[in-house]
Amino acid sequence: MAEFLPALKTRRLLNRTLHKERTIVQWLSFDEPQSRLIKAIKGDFFLAESTGTTSPAAYLSALAFAAADISRFKPLAFKRACQSIAAGKHFDRITSSGSLSKIHAHLPEFLKTNLGWSAEEVVWAQLCADLLAQSLDSTQNGDLQTQACQSDSISFLSNVKNRIESNLEISAHTECGALVCLAQETFDEHLEEMRSHLSPDFLPEKLLIVEGQTEAILMPFFARLSGFDFSEQGILMLSGGGANQVAKRFLSYREATRLPIASLLDGDAESQYEIICQHMQEFDLLFSLPSGEFEDTFEISRFVQLLNGYLQSMTGVNAPSLVEFQPLKKELFTISQKRTLVLNKIWREKSLGNFDKVEFADFVAQTIKSEVEIPKDLGFMIEKMKQKWGDNP
Numbered sequence: 001m002a003e004f005l006p007a008l009k010t011r012r013l014l015n016r017t018l019h020k021e022r023t024i025v026q027w028l029s030f031d032e033p034q035s036r037l038i039k040a041i042k043g044d045f046f047l048a049e050s051t052g053t054t055s056p057a058a059y060l061s062a063l064a065f066a067a068a069d070i071s072r073f074k075p076l077a078f079k080r081a082c083q084s085i086a087a088g089k090h091f092d093r094i095t096s097s098g099s100l101s102k103i104h105a106h107l108p109e110f111l112k113t114n115l116g117w118s119a120e121e122v123v124w125a126q127l128c129a130d131l132l133a134q135s136l137d138s139t140q141n142g143d144l145q146t147q148a149c150q151s152d153s154i155s156f157l158s159n160v161k162n163r164i165e166s167n168l169e170i171s172a173h174t175e176c177g178a179l180v181c182l183a184q185e186t187f188d189e190h191l192e193e194m195r196s197h198l199s200p201d202f203l204p205e206k207l208l209i210v211e212g213q214t215e216a217i218l219m220p221f222f223a224r225l226s227g228f229d230f231s232e233q234g235i236l237m238l239s240g241g242g243a244n245q246v247a248k249r250f251l252s253y254r255e256a257t258r259l260p261i262a263s264l265l266d267g268d269a270e271s272q273y274e275i276i277c278q279h280m281q282e283f284d285l286l287f288s289l290p291s292g293e294f295e296d297t298f299e300i301s302r303f304v305q306l307l308n309g310y311l312q313s314m315t316g317v318n319a320p321s322l323v324e325f326q327p328l329k330k331e332l333f334t335i336s337q338k339r340t341l342v343l344n345k346i347w348r349e350k351s352l353g354n355f356d357k358v359e360f361a362d363f364v365a366q367t368i369k370s371e372v373e374i375p376k377d378l379g380f381m382i383e384k385m386k387q388k389w390g391d392n393p
Contacts, residue, residue: 021151023040027131030203033073057165064187067180069124070124072259078121098126110176152198152202156194156202163186195231207236208238210238214357219237222379225370225371260389266288285389294357294361297375301330
């Protein structure tokens with residue numbers, strides 16, 4: 001039994017490390033502050049006692065993330081998070097460790113007075129410092145399990161911390177402004193360098209809300225073919241799960257975030273289009289597919305060609321045999337009927353199960369090679385996004 005104890009201890013340590021990292025990644029992923037706070041509390045993250053000494057550079061790196069976060073959300077979002085803390089329930093166990101004051105005794109007051117942060121925004125910065133700083137130091141100090149599974153966002157913050165540390169000189173006369181300036185400049189420079197290599201949900205610059213997975217697969221692909229890379233532009237794709245959810249998510253984020261938001265709806269979502277239109281701001285975009293659904297945007301001959309290629313590529317129990325395969329013809333599709341309805345009927349008649357829109361979208365992304373093959377409606381949308389968002393408003 002004794003020989004199993006070291007392995008059991010290692011497994012438990014790895015599980016704790018993975019749990020801790022998941023909590024941090026959730027905190028670093030784009031969502032409303034209140035939602036992220038709830039996830040952290042459920043993970044009992046703020047209940048852990050602080051151990052050891054945390055470096056000033058780690059606190060400054062966490063502060064720089066908080067500043068970037070605050071620039072993306074409106075004060076209302078942080079007010080909601082603080083109201084949740086004040087309301088008790090799961091949140092009554094949170095206690096502030098005074099991490100900001102550990103950077104500089106006058107830092108909380110400097111953030112309010114000189115940067116114009118609200119009391120709730122300062123609390124959010126405090127929570128970021130409490131959650132992130134010690135973890136950055138533990139990663140740097142040889143936690144092999146953490147290093148093995150480390151996410152891009154945590155690696156990014158670790159690199160920011162190292163860069164700050166190499167330029168950091170703190171004395172009794174160091175001013176708050178100099179520390180904050182060093183942290184933010186270092187963070188912003190590294191973010192600009194690494195933007196295209198980071199997960200889209202790490203501090204996005206813009207949001208694009210679509211109805212389903214088909215759009216979520218093909219829109220970034222078509223944009224990249226058009227020379228407008230969503231990763232480089234910091235565009236986060238959000239799949240709403242239907243027109244009603246697109247409108248709901250737009251209204252929620254429009255109230256909470258400062259970011260530009262684009263919404264993409266099918267042509268029949270007229271009421272949702274009107275709702276979004278009434279609440280748009282000048283940097284927002286709204287698109288409706290005049291042809292209907294995503295599948296309806298392709299020129300018919302090219303669409304049928306793609307379908308036949310997809311049918312021939314199918315594998316598994318539902319795949320048609322080469323003997324049974326009969327190419328589809330464009331005469332099967334009429335302007336008056338949605339193509340997905342026709343396809344569902346054809347697939348059932350061929351005993352192929354249901355037409356898989358997501359699988360077909362994956363095939364399209366693997367097949368189309370040039371910008372000229374992008375459907376006109378979608379090319380128009382991408383061009384509008386280039387014009388309005390290309391210079392990072």
